[in-house]
Amino acid sequence: MDKKQETMLRDLQAxxxxxxxxxxxxxxxxxxxxxxxxxxxxxxxxxxMRSQYQELYGPLTIRHADGVDYWQWVADPWPWERLGG
Structure with missing residues (x-):
């Protein structure tokens, strides 16, 4: 996850x-x-903010995954795969 994505996600969470x-x-x-x-x-x-994030990085939840052929988040590294490289 790049810095911009992380910042946008934290702003959404807040x-x-x-x-x-x-x-x-x-x-x-x-x-x-x-x-x-x-x-x-x-x-x-x-x-x-949520729309902007999802346009750049894909759906945040299953509710917002309309029109996709697969769950995009399974293609990304899992959190434990990102830690420590």
């Missing part, structure tokens, strides 16, 4: 955690319009 936390907040504060606006804004940004 955004996912942020959205989960904000969603949990909204479960207990459903009338907080400011929080809801933030959720919508960052969810849209997250979707764009």
């Amino acid at each position: 955004m996912d955690i942020f959205l989960i936390d904000l969603g949990l907040y909204l479960d207990t504060h459903p009338c907080d319009k400011e929080a809801l606006a933030l959720y919508k804004k960052y969810n849209e940004q997250n979707n764009k």
